[in-house]
Amino acid sequence: MEQFVDFSLIDWSRAQFAMTAMYHWLFVPLTLGITIIIAIMETIYVRTGKEEWKKMTKFWMTLFGINFAVGVATGLILEFEFGTNWSNYSWFVGDIFGAPLAIEGIMAFFMEATFVAVMFFGWNRVSKKFHLVSTWMVALAVNLSALWILVANAWMQNPVGMWFNPETARNEMIDFWAVLFSPTAINKFFHAAASGWVTAGVFVVGISSWFLLKNRHKEVSRKSILIGALFGLGGSVLVMITGDGSARQVAQVQPMKLAVIEGLYEGEEGAAFSIAGYAKSTNNPERPYEKEMHSIKIPKMLSLLAFHEFNAFVPGITDLIEGNDEQGIISAYEKAIRGKKAQQMLRQFKDTKDTNPVEHARLKALFEDKEWIDNYFRYFGYGYYYDEDINVFRTNIARLVPNIPLNYWTFRIMVGLGCIFIIVLALALWWAYKRKLEGKKWFYYVAIICVPLVWVCTMCGWAIAEVGRQPWVIQDLMPTVSAVSQVSVGAVKTTFILFAVTFTILLIAELKIMFMQIKKGPKEG
Amino acid sequence: MFEKMSFLTLQHYWFILVSILGALLVFLLYVQGGQTLIRRLGKTPIERDILIGSLGSKWEFTFTTLVTFGGAFFASFPLFYSTSFGGAYWVWILILFCFIIQSVAYEFRNKANNFLGAKTYETFLFINGLLGTILLGTAVATFFTGSLFEIIQNENGTISSIWRGPARGLELAFDFTRYETFINLSLGLAVFCLARILGALYFINNVDNENIVKRAVSNVKITAIPFLIFFLFFLINILVKDGFAYNENQVFMEPYKYLHNLIEVPIIGILLLIGVVLVLAGIFLGGFKASSKGIWFAGIGTILTVFALLLTAGFNNTCYYPAYGEYLQSSINIENSSSSRYTLVVMSYVSLMIPFVFAYIWYAWRQMNKRKINASDVEEGH
Numbered sequence: 001m002e003q004f005v006d007f008s009l010i011d012w013s014r015a016q017f018a019m020t021a022m023y024h025w026l027f028v029p030l031t032l033g034i035t036i037i038i039a040i041m042e043t044i045y046v047r048t049g050k051e052e053w054k055k056m057t058k059f060w061m062t063l064f065g066i067n068f069a070v071g072v073a074t075g076l077i078l079e080f081e082f083g084t085n086w087s088n089y090s091w092f093v094g095d096i097f098g099a100p101l102a103i104e105g106i107m108a109f110f111m112e113a114t115f116v117a118v119m120f121f122g123w124n125r126v127s128k129k130f131h132l133v134s135t136w137m138v139a140l141a142v143n144l145s146a147l148w149i150l151v152a153n154a155w156m157q158n159p160v161g162m163w164f165n166p167e168t169a170r171n172e173m174i175d176f177w178a179v180l181f182s183p184t185a186i187n188k189f190f191h192a193a194a195s196g197w198v199t200a201g202v203f204v205v206g207i208s209s210w211f212l213l214k215n216r217h218k219e220v221s222r223k224s225i226l227i228g229a230l231f232g233l234g235g236s237v238l239v240m241i242t243g244d245g246s247a248r249q250v251a252q253v254q255p256m257k258l259a260v261i262e263g264l265y266e267g268e269e270g271a272a273f274s275i276a277g278y279a280k281s282t283n284n285p286e287r288p289y290e291k292e293m294h295s296i297k298i299p300k301m302l303s304l305l306a307f308h309e310f311n312a313f314v315p316g317i318t319d320l321i322e323g324n325d326e327q328g329i330i331s332a333y334e335k336a337i338r339g340k341k342a343q344q345m346l347r348q349f350k351d352t353k354d355t356n357p358v359e360h361a362r363l364k365a366l367f368e369d370k371e372w373i374d375n376y377f378r379y380f381g382y383g384y385y386y387d388e389d390i391n392v393f394r395t396n397i398a399r400l401v402p403n404i405p406l407n408y409w410t411f412r413i414m415v416g417l418g419c420i421f422i423i424v425l426a427l428a429l430w431w432a433y434k435r436k437l438e439g440k441k442w443f444y445y446v447a448i449i450c451v452p453l454v455w456v457c458t459m460c461g462w463a464i465a466e467v468g469r470q471p472w473v474i475q476d477l478m479p480t481v482s483a484v485s486q487v488s489v490g491a492v493k494t495t496f497i498l499f500a501v502t503f504t505i506l507l508i509a510e511l512k513i514m515f516m517q518i519k520k521g522p523k524e525g
Numbered sequence: 526m527f528e529k530m531s532f533l534t535l536q537h538y539w540f541i542l543v544s545i546l547g548a549l550l551v552f553l554l555y556v557q558g559g560q561t562l563i564r565r566l567g568k569t570p571i572e573r574d575i576l577i578g579s580l581g582s583k584w585e586f587t588f589t590t591l592v593t594f595g596g597a598f599f600a601s602f603p604l605f606y607s608t609s610f611g612g613a614y615w616v617w618i619l620i621l622f623c624f625i626i627q628s629v630a631y632e633f634r635n636k637a638n639n640f641l642g643a644k645t646y647e648t649f650l651f652i653n654g655l656l657g658t659i660l661l662g663t664a665v666a667t668f669f670t671g672s673l674f675e676i677i678q679n680e681n682g683t684i685s686s687i688w689r690g691p692a693r694g695l696e697l698a699f700d701f702t703r704y705e706t707f708i709n710l711s712l713g714l715a716v717f718c719l720a721r722i723l724g725a726l727y728f729i730n731n732v733d734n735e736n737i738v739k740r741a742v743s744n745v746k747i748t749a750i751p752f753l754i755f756f757l758f759f760l761i762n763i764l765v766k767d768g769f770a771y772n773e774n775q776v777f778m779e780p781y782k783y784l785h786n787l788i789e790v791p792i793i794g795i796l797l798l799i800g801v802v803l804v805l806a807g808i809f810l811g812g813f814k815a816s817s818k819g820i821w822f823a824g825i826g827t828i829l830t831v832f833a834l835l836l837t838a839g840f841n842n843t844c845y846y847p848a849y850g851e852y853l854q855s856s857i858n859i860e861n862s863s864s865s866r867y868t869l870v871v872m873s874y875v876s877l878m879i880p881f882v883f884a885y886i887w888y889a890w891r892q893m894n895k896r897k898i899n900a901s902d903v904e905e906g907h
Contacts, residue, residue: 065632066632066633066636068632069628069629069631069632069633070628070629072585072588072628073624073625073626073628073629074625075592076588076591076592076621076624076625076628077621077625079592079595079596079599080595080610080617080621082599082606082610083595083599083606083607083609083610083611083617084610084611084614084617084618085611086611087606087607087608087610087611087612087685087686088607088611088683088685090599090603090606090607090610090611091603091604091606091607091608091684091685091686092683094599094600094603094604094606094607094864095600095603095864095865095868096868097599098596098599098600098601098603098606098864098868099600099864099868099871099872099875101595101596101599101600102593102596102597102599102600102601102872102875103596103872103875104596105589105592105593105595105596105597106593106597106875106876106878106879106882107875107878109589109592109593110586110589110593110882110886111882111885112585112589113585113586113588113589114586114885114886114889114890115889116585117582117583117585117889117893118889118892118893120582121581121582121893122892122893124902125892125893125895125896126892126893130892134889165865166682168684168865169682169683169684170684170865172864172865172867172868173865173867173868173871174867176867176871343681343682344681346681346682346683347680347681347682349682350678350682383681482683485611485614486611486685486687486688487611487614487693491614491615491693495614495618498618498622502622502625502626505640505641506625506629508640509629509633509639509640509641510629510633512638512639512640513633513636513637513638513639513640515638516636516637516638517636517637520637
């Protein structure tokens with residue numbers, strides 16, 4: 001692998017995609033939730049006819065509009081970066097991955113584009129009811145859009161509903177419903193969408209608290225807090241339920257991700273959950289990834305969270321790399337050998353097409369044999385890490401361990417902040433309901449600080465999801481080394497800088513406009 | 526229903542759908558064309574606000590159609606997606622960049638404290654209208670003139686496409702030693718001019734302002750001449766040139782291939798003819814009669830023309846994304862680049878939603894466009 005792979009190309013391609021995705025996710029979560037909050041407010045306006053609800057609706061809609069534009073721009077780039085920077089991936093699995101993207105376009109984007117125009121420009125052009133329907137359609141469309149892209153992402157983490165066609169040397173879909181309803185997809189959609197609802201809830205509560213701090217728009221702010229906090233809390237409950245579901249899925253499908261999130265080197269039965277800790281290198285040349293972990297732990301908690309059993313075995317990084325016979329875990333080295341074998345079989349299959357029909361037929365049958373698929377083909381991607389030179393092989397295998405500190409800490413920040421938001425939203429709801437928010441300056445400050453923190457929290461979630469699955473573009477089948485487009489490193493560096501500068505300028509513009517609109521408040525909005 | 530169709534029929538069906546999306550995209554580039562006319566047609570800030578307000582509720586459709594066009598191509602013909610986007614890297618990056626700066630311009634331009642100033646956002650709109658259309662047109666012309674890439678089999682039996690062009694796609698627009706570059710650019714410039722004509726026709730239809738309409742009418746006339754020159758140069762060249770044909774065994778150059786396609790599949794030829802006539806009728810109505818109906822004629826004409834041209838590139842055993850020269854055999858056609866039969870069947874069921882999508886777009890637009898946009902509307906919106 002070392003000879004033909006330019007790791008700086010992979011790193012820059014990953015950096016470009018990660019940067020685009022992160023900028024995209026700065027704008028999307030708020031969109032997911034605030035459209036529903038706006039729709040609820042407008043529904044109340046249409047039902048009661050009270051102008052203050054219209055004023056609130058228009059104010060939050062203005063903030064949504066500012067946020068929405070950059071989300072659209074970054075979303076476009078993300079879709080096309082699959083082609084520009086990960087072209088081998090696009091061909092290898094375009095069959096399965098492209099379908100949700102196309103459905104997203106047909107189902108969600110047109111709905112969004114049509115009704116966003118009515119929502120913003122239609123106040124004096126269409127009837128009240130049609131306007132309300134349009135606002136709800138926008139809320140539905142943005143969440144539908146999230147569904148399809150998250151189905152696609154979930155499939156990369158847990159490839160189901162497919163088979164490998166040796167004739168085309170591609171993965172092809174055989175069960176659309178399995179792709180759509182895989183437990184990973186369901187958990188991922190609700191977890192990510194609900195995290196957007198929490199973001200919007202915290203945002204509305206935080207901005208409204210700022211108004212209260214400034215003694216402005218008191219009643220409008222109280223009502224906004226009521227709706228934002230209730231909605232955000234509902235989202236939090238869903239985030240917790242699906243977070244639990246996601247953890248169990250990860251334990252089954254991506255055990256390495258779980259191990260790095262926990263900094264768990266040696267697997268154990270009744271594994272403890274690490275609250276906080278640090279790692280020291282063991283300086284073992286045969287195991288360059290290995291470290292010694294020291295941390296404060298809650299006994300058996302990890303086994304309980306991952307498998308809902310106190311004494312379940314949770315494999316550690318070492319078990320997954322070196323293997324663990326007792327637990328029936330084969331080593332990454334063995335997987336690489338088997339993966340290489342599967343790749344060789346594919347090559348032979350191709351080579352014998354015109355020269356040896358009998359052998360060709362035998363090899364074809366192999367790719368349809370479930371036992372062979374389970375024992376060999378499922379490790380196809382590991383084959384890229386095989387090398388006859390043991391030292392190179394060892395270095396390659398160490399690349400199968402994702403960044404541990406990044407995963408470990410982002411997970412803890414995400415969970416910790418998530419818990420804080422639940423408390424803040426619950427207090428906000430209770431006090432707004434009881435009309436006791438007045439004068440609680442300290443709470444206003446806390447709610448305002450939570451606004452940037454909710455973005456930190458949701459970014460951490462994506463960092464875990466994406467960095468935790470490295471180096472896999474498609475779990476166990478395709479690593480980044482084989483997915484990347486063969487573009488020059490210089491070109492990718494240039495486009496990285498181009499996009500980084502552009503997105504940063506747009507972000508600054510967005511924030512400046514957003515702050516100004518908030519300062520103006522609902523009346524002028 | 527779709528399960529009973531042959532694989533080849535499904536491949537044709539999906540090429541038709543992708544071509545419809547491509548045709549709609551070119552029609553919707555009237556937004557881009559309109560953007561390049563803001564300073565030309567709007568002489569006062571209020572007039573410019575009216576023009577931008579008029580386009581403001583439509584730009585997202587062009588954007589969405591571009592995204593869906595990409596998604597549909599990805600899902601139905603992934604080898605094209607992989608080859609073209611990963612290969613002609615700079616062309617697509619530049620196109621994408623043009624669209625990033627557009628998306629924020631409408632929303633941010635008139636907002637207080639917008640960091641870059643209204644003029645910068647108007648410049649973004651102009652760049653998007655100018656470069657976006659020219660580059661898209663140039664990229665589509667390569668469907669007829671070819672690119673330099675190779676489809677290879679990797680050591681492990683998987684397939685990859687390798688771009689052999691020296692400048693990652695830019696050579697398709699700047700290699701003036703190759704005659705085909707002029708054909709590529711001529712389509713790019715024709716699309717740019719057409720977008721401007723459509724933009725002006727749209728304003729005639731959508732804006733309630735005498736001065737703007739007057740200037741738009743004169744603009745249709747002025748732009749019609751270069752449009753006809755560039756378009757005819759492109760059309761005549763592809764009709765007389767050798768085309769990229771394929772049979773079971775190989776890809777080969779067939780003299781007058783695209784002309785043959787129009788004759789051998791007469792419906793495509795008829796659609797192209799009707800399309801061109803309607804575009805000319807639209808130009809006549811808008812430019813010489815100041816009729817607000819010009820956009821409908823030219824719009825439908827554009828859709829039919831582009832649709833027919835894309836089918837000419839891909840139907841009748843033609844390689845729609847050809848590789849030229851020594852890489853001829855790597856050329857991409859609808860059979861060797863498509864998704865599996867199963868995916869096409871699933872996606873075909875999804876495609877049944879498209880009429881509903883058109884229906885709600887039509888209904889919403891009808892509600893919104895009951896009256897024309899004037900100065901009083903400029904303050905509205907968000």
